[in-house]
Amino acid sequence: MKLASLAACLCTVLVPTIAHAGAPIVHHVTRAASPIKVVGYIDEVAWADAARLELGYEVQPGENITPPVRTVCLISYDESHV
Secondary structure, eight states: OBOSOHHHHHHHHHSOOBOTTSOBOOOOOOBOSSOOOOSSBOOSGGGTTOEEEEEOOBOSSSSSBOOSSOEEEEEOBOSSOO
16 A cells, blocks of 8 residues: 655644644554554554554645545654654
């Protein structure tokens, strides 16, 4: 499975997420089980337990609108990278 834009996805998710009631949403991110290689495929062991966040909006080309396709962002970290 190819990742279209890992950098844009990470930037979007790392921005604090606020629920409709104003309370922060907490996302639990686990440490990668193996070294992460950003090559466009998520079949590595490191991505198996990554946090999965579905993005229910887009900011480009639309402005905070429902996206035309489902977008899921995977987040993990190791000793030197998120």
